[in-house]
Amino acid sequence: MWADDAALDAAGRRLDEWESSLAERARRAQTLAGTIQGLTGTARSPDRTVEVTVDSAGLLIDLRLDERVRDHPAVSTARQILATAQAARADLLTQLTAVTTAALGDDASAVIDSYRSRLTADDWRDDARR
Incomplete structure (x- = not known):
């Protein structure tokens, strides 16, 4: 399925970045919800x-x-x-x-x-x- 290890590593990095991005967005959303609730x-x-x-x-x-x-x-x-x-x-x-x-x-x-x-x-x- 993967042509070489480099392509597999690149796909793994993209998945890690995507996961990190989602976690950061969730953290920001949670912080925002708390801030809004206090307004x-x-x-x-x-x-x-x-x-x-x-x-x-x-x-x-x-x-x-x-x-x-x-x-x-x-x-x-x-x-x-x-x-x-x-x-x-x-x-x-x-x-x-x-x-x-x-x-x-x-x-x-x-x-x-x-x-x-x-x-x-x-x-x-x-x-x-x-």
Whole structure:
């Protein structure tokens, strides 16, 4: 099957390099997953009465309301909370894009696109209407 020992040695080296490359990619992916899990996104409303923080999945983990929200109708405050939550998800996506691109380089686009579709989906607005 092999013409000579040199060809066999070359094939063995290619397999070793491929295995090493896969192991390195797996290590980077595991490190990236841990980094992403620790990310949060935060945003404030333009008038600084609402501050929202979301976790790495885009779920609300902190909501801070300034006392001045009492001066506004509840419907206005609710809209402001939703808009600020979306801005917090945008902040999260920006951070996620940076760390994913740094870790995966050219291979980052699929991961980023997956998060982008989840974090910018209209489902968040649908949930808020329920």
